[in-house]
Amino acid sequence: MALGRFCSVAVLAGCWLGASVSTGFSAKDTATTSSGLPVPRYVSLKSDHVNVRAGPTKDNDVAWVYTRSGLPVEITAEFENWRRVRDSEGAEGWVYHSLLSGRRTAVVTMKTKDDLAPLYDRADPDSAVAARLQAGVVAQVKKCTSGWCRVIGSGFDGWIEQQRLWGVYADEKVE
Structure with missing residues:
Protein backbone atom coordinates (compact mmCIF):
# COMPACT_ATOMS: atom_id res chain seq x y z
CA MET A 1 0.00 0.00 0.00
CA ALA A 2 2.79 2.42 0.90
CA LEU A 3 4.55 1.66 -2.40
CA GLY A 4 1.35 2.45 -4.33
CA ARG A 5 1.02 5.81 -2.59
CA PHE A 6 4.71 6.55 -3.28
CA CYS A 7 4.22 5.73 -6.97
CA SER A 8 1.20 8.05 -7.13
CA VAL A 9 3.19 10.86 -5.53
CA ALA A 10 6.10 10.21 -7.91
CA VAL A 11 3.77 10.31 -10.93
CA LEU A 12 2.16 13.55 -9.73
CA ALA A 13 5.59 15.08 -9.08
CA GLY A 14 6.69 14.01 -12.53
CA CYS A 15 3.59 15.58 -14.09
CA TRP A 16 4.20 18.82 -12.20
CA LEU A 17 7.84 18.85 -13.27
CA GLY A 18 6.87 18.19 -16.87
CA ALA A 19 4.27 20.96 -16.76
CA SER A 20 6.76 23.41 -15.29
CA VAL A 21 9.32 22.63 -17.98
CA SER A 22 6.78 22.94 -20.77
CA THR A 23 5.31 26.22 -19.50
CA GLY A 24 8.60 27.84 -18.56
CA PHE A 25 7.49 28.12 -14.91
CA SER A 26 10.24 28.17 -12.33
CA ALA A 27 10.44 28.63 -8.59
CA LYS A 28 11.86 32.15 -9.06
CA ASP A 29 8.61 33.18 -10.81
CA THR A 30 6.53 32.58 -7.69
CA ALA A 31 5.95 35.33 -5.17
CA THR A 32 7.65 34.93 -1.82
CA THR A 33 5.47 37.57 -0.16
CA SER A 34 3.20 37.29 2.87
CA SER A 35 0.13 37.22 0.64
CA GLY A 36 1.61 34.96 -2.03
CA LEU A 37 0.78 37.65 -4.61
CA PRO A 38 3.34 39.38 -6.84
CA VAL A 39 5.07 42.57 -5.76
CA PRO A 40 4.89 45.17 -7.13
CA ARG A 41 1.19 45.25 -8.03
CA TYR A 42 -1.58 47.83 -8.19
CA VAL A 43 -4.59 47.85 -5.86
CA SER A 44 -6.98 50.54 -4.65
CA LEU A 45 -8.01 52.01 -1.31
CA LYS A 46 -11.08 50.32 0.15
CA SER A 47 -12.05 53.13 2.51
CA ASP A 48 -12.29 56.91 2.50
CA HIS A 49 -10.17 57.00 5.67
CA VAL A 50 -6.87 55.11 5.36
CA ASN A 51 -4.04 55.75 7.81
CA VAL A 52 -0.60 55.58 6.22
CA ARG A 53 2.09 54.78 8.75
CA ALA A 54 5.85 55.28 8.83
CA GLY A 55 6.39 51.54 9.41
CA PRO A 56 4.52 48.23 9.34
CA THR A 57 2.94 48.22 12.83
CA LYS A 58 0.31 50.23 14.68
CA ASP A 59 3.13 51.41 16.95
CA ASN A 60 4.43 53.56 14.07
CA ASP A 61 3.14 57.11 13.72
CA VAL A 62 0.46 57.95 11.17
CA ALA A 63 2.34 59.88 8.49
CA TRP A 64 -0.82 60.99 6.65
CA VAL A 65 -4.39 59.90 5.91
CA TYR A 66 -5.90 59.13 2.51
CA THR A 67 -9.48 60.40 2.31
CA ARG A 68 -10.51 59.07 -1.09
CA SER A 69 -11.88 55.57 -1.52
CA GLY A 70 -10.90 53.93 -4.80
CA LEU A 71 -7.58 55.76 -5.18
CA PRO A 72 -5.02 53.50 -6.88
CA VAL A 73 -1.79 52.66 -5.06
CA GLU A 74 1.10 50.37 -5.91
CA ILE A 75 2.16 47.75 -3.37
CA THR A 76 5.96 47.81 -3.29
CA ALA A 77 6.58 45.50 -0.30
CA GLU A 78 4.79 43.29 2.22
CA PHE A 79 5.46 42.56 5.88
CA GLU A 80 3.00 40.18 7.51
CA ASN A 81 -0.41 41.92 7.13
CA TRP A 82 1.09 45.29 6.20
CA ARG A 83 1.66 46.63 2.68
CA ARG A 84 4.09 49.37 1.72
CA VAL A 85 2.27 51.46 -0.89
CA ARG A 86 3.24 54.24 -3.27
CA ASP A 87 0.73 56.69 -4.72
CA SER A 88 0.72 58.48 -8.08
CA GLU A 89 2.73 61.36 -6.59
CA GLY A 90 5.46 59.03 -5.30
CA ALA A 91 4.61 59.19 -1.58
CA GLU A 92 5.24 55.90 0.24
CA GLY A 93 4.05 54.47 3.54
CA TRP A 94 2.58 51.39 5.22
CA VAL A 95 -1.11 50.44 5.16
CA TYR A 96 -2.90 47.53 6.85
CA HIS A 97 -3.97 44.98 4.22
CA SER A 98 -7.70 45.05 5.04
CA LEU A 99 -7.87 48.71 3.93
CA LEU A 100 -6.86 47.74 0.37
CA SER A 101 -8.97 46.27 -2.41
CA GLY A 102 -8.04 44.23 -5.46
CA ARG A 103 -10.46 46.38 -7.50
CA ARG A 104 -8.42 48.06 -10.21
CA THR A 105 -8.56 51.80 -10.60
CA ALA A 106 -6.28 54.32 -12.29
CA VAL A 107 -5.55 58.05 -12.27
CA ALA A 135 -5.48 64.97 -14.99
CA GLY A 136 -6.30 63.46 -11.61
CA VAL A 137 -9.60 61.86 -12.62
CA VAL A 138 -9.92 58.43 -10.98
CA ALA A 139 -11.56 55.70 -13.04
CA GLN A 140 -12.35 52.04 -12.50
CA VAL A 141 -10.33 49.89 -14.91
CA LYS A 142 -12.55 47.26 -16.54
CA LYS A 143 -10.14 45.91 -19.17
CA CYS A 144 -6.72 46.64 -20.70
CA THR A 145 -5.43 45.12 -23.91
CA SER A 146 -3.14 46.15 -26.77
CA GLY A 147 -2.26 49.52 -25.23
CA TRP A 148 -5.87 50.53 -24.49
CA CYS A 149 -7.95 50.44 -21.30
CA ARG A 150 -11.72 50.54 -20.90
CA VAL A 151 -12.48 52.76 -17.93
CA ILE A 152 -15.67 53.88 -16.25
CA GLY A 153 -16.39 56.61 -13.78
CA SER A 154 -18.96 59.15 -12.75
CA GLY A 155 -20.51 60.21 -16.06
CA PHE A 156 -18.11 58.45 -18.43
CA ASP A 157 -17.43 55.04 -19.97
CA GLY A 158 -14.96 54.46 -22.77
CA TRP A 159 -11.47 53.60 -23.95
CA ILE A 160 -8.28 55.52 -23.14
CA GLU A 161 -4.68 54.99 -24.18
CA GLN A 162 -3.00 52.93 -21.48
CA GLN A 163 0.02 55.26 -21.33
CA ARG A 164 -2.26 58.02 -20.00
CA LEU A 165 -3.06 56.06 -16.83
CA TRP A 166 -1.22 55.62 -13.54
CA GLY A 167 -2.43 52.40 -11.96
CA VAL A 168 -1.73 49.92 -14.76
CA TYR A 169 1.65 48.79 -16.02
CA ALA A 170 2.77 49.37 -19.61
CA ASP A 171 1.46 46.51 -21.76
CA GLU A 172 -0.35 44.95 -18.75
CA LYS A 173 -3.48 43.00 -19.63
CA VAL A 174 -6.40 43.48 -17.26
CA GLU A 175 -9.45 41.28 -17.65
Missing part, protein backbone atom coordinates in the same frame (compact mmCIF):
# COMPACT_ATOMS: atom_id res chain seq x y z
CA VAL A 108 -5.51 59.98 -15.55
CA THR A 109 -2.08 61.57 -16.06
CA MET A 110 -0.99 64.32 -18.45
CA LYS A 111 2.19 65.86 -19.76
CA THR A 112 0.85 69.30 -18.82
CA LYS A 113 -1.70 70.24 -16.19
CA ASP A 114 -4.11 71.79 -18.69
CA ASP A 115 -4.06 68.87 -21.14
CA LEU A 116 -7.20 66.74 -21.54
CA ALA A 117 -7.12 63.01 -22.32
CA PRO A 118 -9.55 61.85 -25.01
CA LEU A 119 -11.84 58.98 -24.02
CA TYR A 120 -12.94 57.07 -27.11
CA ASP A 121 -16.03 54.98 -27.88
CA ARG A 122 -13.76 52.12 -28.98
CA ALA A 123 -10.10 51.15 -28.58
CA ASP A 124 -9.30 53.08 -31.75
CA PRO A 125 -8.04 56.67 -32.10
CA ASP A 126 -10.25 57.07 -35.18
CA SER A 127 -13.43 56.34 -33.20
CA ALA A 128 -15.64 59.07 -31.74
CA VAL A 129 -14.41 60.93 -28.67
CA ALA A 130 -16.90 60.23 -25.87
CA ALA A 131 -15.34 62.62 -23.34
CA ARG A 132 -12.16 64.44 -22.41
CA LEU A 133 -10.74 63.70 -18.96
CA GLN A 134 -8.65 66.00 -16.78
Whole structure:
Protein backbone atom coordinates (compact mmCIF):
# COMPACT_ATOMS: atom_id res chain seq x y z
CA MET A 1 0.00 0.00 0.00
CA ALA A 2 2.79 2.42 0.90
CA LEU A 3 4.55 1.66 -2.40
CA GLY A 4 1.35 2.45 -4.33
CA ARG A 5 1.02 5.81 -2.59
CA PHE A 6 4.71 6.55 -3.28
CA CYS A 7 4.22 5.73 -6.97
CA SER A 8 1.20 8.05 -7.13
CA VAL A 9 3.19 10.86 -5.53
CA ALA A 10 6.10 10.21 -7.91
CA VAL A 11 3.77 10.31 -10.93
CA LEU A 12 2.16 13.55 -9.73
CA ALA A 13 5.59 15.08 -9.08
CA GLY A 14 6.69 14.01 -12.53
CA CYS A 15 3.59 15.58 -14.09
CA TRP A 16 4.20 18.82 -12.20
CA LEU A 17 7.84 18.85 -13.27
CA GLY A 18 6.87 18.19 -16.87
CA ALA A 19 4.27 20.96 -16.76
CA SER A 20 6.76 23.41 -15.29
CA VAL A 21 9.32 22.63 -17.98
CA SER A 22 6.78 22.94 -20.77
CA THR A 23 5.31 26.22 -19.50
CA GLY A 24 8.60 27.84 -18.56
CA PHE A 25 7.49 28.12 -14.91
CA SER A 26 10.24 28.17 -12.33
CA ALA A 27 10.44 28.63 -8.59
CA LYS A 28 11.86 32.15 -9.06
CA ASP A 29 8.61 33.18 -10.81
CA THR A 30 6.53 32.58 -7.69
CA ALA A 31 5.95 35.33 -5.17
CA THR A 32 7.65 34.93 -1.82
CA THR A 33 5.47 37.57 -0.16
CA SER A 34 3.20 37.29 2.87
CA SER A 35 0.13 37.22 0.64
CA GLY A 36 1.61 34.96 -2.03
CA LEU A 37 0.78 37.65 -4.61
CA PRO A 38 3.34 39.38 -6.84
CA VAL A 39 5.07 42.57 -5.76
CA PRO A 40 4.89 45.17 -7.13
CA ARG A 41 1.19 45.25 -8.03
CA TYR A 42 -1.58 47.83 -8.19
CA VAL A 43 -4.59 47.85 -5.86
CA SER A 44 -6.98 50.54 -4.65
CA LEU A 45 -8.01 52.01 -1.31
CA LYS A 46 -11.08 50.32 0.15
CA SER A 47 -12.05 53.13 2.51
CA ASP A 48 -12.29 56.91 2.50
CA HIS A 49 -10.17 57.00 5.67
CA VAL A 50 -6.87 55.11 5.36
CA ASN A 51 -4.04 55.75 7.81
CA VAL A 52 -0.60 55.58 6.22
CA ARG A 53 2.09 54.78 8.75
CA ALA A 54 5.85 55.28 8.83
CA GLY A 55 6.39 51.54 9.41
CA PRO A 56 4.52 48.23 9.34
CA THR A 57 2.94 48.22 12.83
CA LYS A 58 0.31 50.23 14.68
CA ASP A 59 3.13 51.41 16.95
CA ASN A 60 4.43 53.56 14.07
CA ASP A 61 3.14 57.11 13.72
CA VAL A 62 0.46 57.95 11.17
CA ALA A 63 2.34 59.88 8.49
CA TRP A 64 -0.82 60.99 6.65
CA VAL A 65 -4.39 59.90 5.91
CA TYR A 66 -5.90 59.13 2.51
CA THR A 67 -9.48 60.40 2.31
CA ARG A 68 -10.51 59.07 -1.09
CA SER A 69 -11.88 55.57 -1.52
CA GLY A 70 -10.90 53.93 -4.80
CA LEU A 71 -7.58 55.76 -5.18
CA PRO A 72 -5.02 53.50 -6.88
CA VAL A 73 -1.79 52.66 -5.06
CA GLU A 74 1.10 50.37 -5.91
CA ILE A 75 2.16 47.75 -3.37
CA THR A 76 5.96 47.81 -3.29
CA ALA A 77 6.58 45.50 -0.30
CA GLU A 78 4.79 43.29 2.22
CA PHE A 79 5.46 42.56 5.88
CA GLU A 80 3.00 40.18 7.51
CA ASN A 81 -0.41 41.92 7.13
CA TRP A 82 1.09 45.29 6.20
CA ARG A 83 1.66 46.63 2.68
CA ARG A 84 4.09 49.37 1.72
CA VAL A 85 2.27 51.46 -0.89
CA ARG A 86 3.24 54.24 -3.27
CA ASP A 87 0.73 56.69 -4.72
CA SER A 88 0.72 58.48 -8.08
CA GLU A 89 2.73 61.36 -6.59
CA GLY A 90 5.46 59.03 -5.30
CA ALA A 91 4.61 59.19 -1.58
CA GLU A 92 5.24 55.90 0.24
CA GLY A 93 4.05 54.47 3.54
CA TRP A 94 2.58 51.39 5.22
CA VAL A 95 -1.11 50.44 5.16
CA TYR A 96 -2.90 47.53 6.85
CA HIS A 97 -3.97 44.98 4.22
CA SER A 98 -7.70 45.05 5.04
CA LEU A 99 -7.87 48.71 3.93
CA LEU A 100 -6.86 47.74 0.37
CA SER A 101 -8.97 46.27 -2.41
CA GLY A 102 -8.04 44.23 -5.46
CA ARG A 103 -10.46 46.38 -7.50
CA ARG A 104 -8.42 48.06 -10.21
CA THR A 105 -8.56 51.80 -10.60
CA ALA A 106 -6.28 54.32 -12.29
CA VAL A 107 -5.55 58.05 -12.27
CA VAL A 108 -5.51 59.98 -15.55
CA THR A 109 -2.08 61.57 -16.06
CA MET A 110 -0.99 64.32 -18.45
CA LYS A 111 2.19 65.86 -19.76
CA THR A 112 0.85 69.30 -18.82
CA LYS A 113 -1.70 70.24 -16.19
CA ASP A 114 -4.11 71.79 -18.69
CA ASP A 115 -4.06 68.87 -21.14
CA LEU A 116 -7.20 66.74 -21.54
CA ALA A 117 -7.12 63.01 -22.32
CA PRO A 118 -9.55 61.85 -25.01
CA LEU A 119 -11.84 58.98 -24.02
CA TYR A 120 -12.94 57.07 -27.11
CA ASP A 121 -16.03 54.98 -27.88
CA ARG A 122 -13.76 52.12 -28.98
CA ALA A 123 -10.10 51.15 -28.58
CA ASP A 124 -9.30 53.08 -31.75
CA PRO A 125 -8.04 56.67 -32.10
CA ASP A 126 -10.25 57.07 -35.18
CA SER A 127 -13.43 56.34 -33.20
CA ALA A 128 -15.64 59.07 -31.74
CA VAL A 129 -14.41 60.93 -28.67
CA ALA A 130 -16.90 60.23 -25.87
CA ALA A 131 -15.34 62.62 -23.34
CA ARG A 132 -12.16 64.44 -22.41
CA LEU A 133 -10.74 63.70 -18.96
CA GLN A 134 -8.65 66.00 -16.78
CA ALA A 135 -5.48 64.97 -14.99
CA GLY A 136 -6.30 63.46 -11.61
CA VAL A 137 -9.60 61.86 -12.62
CA VAL A 138 -9.92 58.43 -10.98
CA ALA A 139 -11.56 55.70 -13.04
CA GLN A 140 -12.35 52.04 -12.50
CA VAL A 141 -10.33 49.89 -14.91
CA LYS A 142 -12.55 47.26 -16.54
CA LYS A 143 -10.14 45.91 -19.17
CA CYS A 144 -6.72 46.64 -20.70
CA THR A 145 -5.43 45.12 -23.91
CA SER A 146 -3.14 46.15 -26.77
CA GLY A 147 -2.26 49.52 -25.23
CA TRP A 148 -5.87 50.53 -24.49
CA CYS A 149 -7.95 50.44 -21.30
CA ARG A 150 -11.72 50.54 -20.90
CA VAL A 151 -12.48 52.76 -17.93
CA ILE A 152 -15.67 53.88 -16.25
CA GLY A 153 -16.39 56.61 -13.78
CA SER A 154 -18.96 59.15 -12.75
CA GLY A 155 -20.51 60.21 -16.06
CA PHE A 156 -18.11 58.45 -18.43
CA ASP A 157 -17.43 55.04 -19.97
CA GLY A 158 -14.96 54.46 -22.77
CA TRP A 159 -11.47 53.60 -23.95
CA ILE A 160 -8.28 55.52 -23.14
CA GLU A 161 -4.68 54.99 -24.18
CA GLN A 162 -3.00 52.93 -21.48
CA GLN A 163 0.02 55.26 -21.33
CA ARG A 164 -2.26 58.02 -20.00
CA LEU A 165 -3.06 56.06 -16.83
CA TRP A 166 -1.22 55.62 -13.54
CA GLY A 167 -2.43 52.40 -11.96
CA VAL A 168 -1.73 49.92 -14.76
CA TYR A 169 1.65 48.79 -16.02
CA ALA A 170 2.77 49.37 -19.61
CA ASP A 171 1.46 46.51 -21.76
CA GLU A 172 -0.35 44.95 -18.75
CA LYS A 173 -3.48 43.00 -19.63
CA VAL A 174 -6.40 43.48 -17.26
CA GLU A 175 -9.45 41.28 -17.65
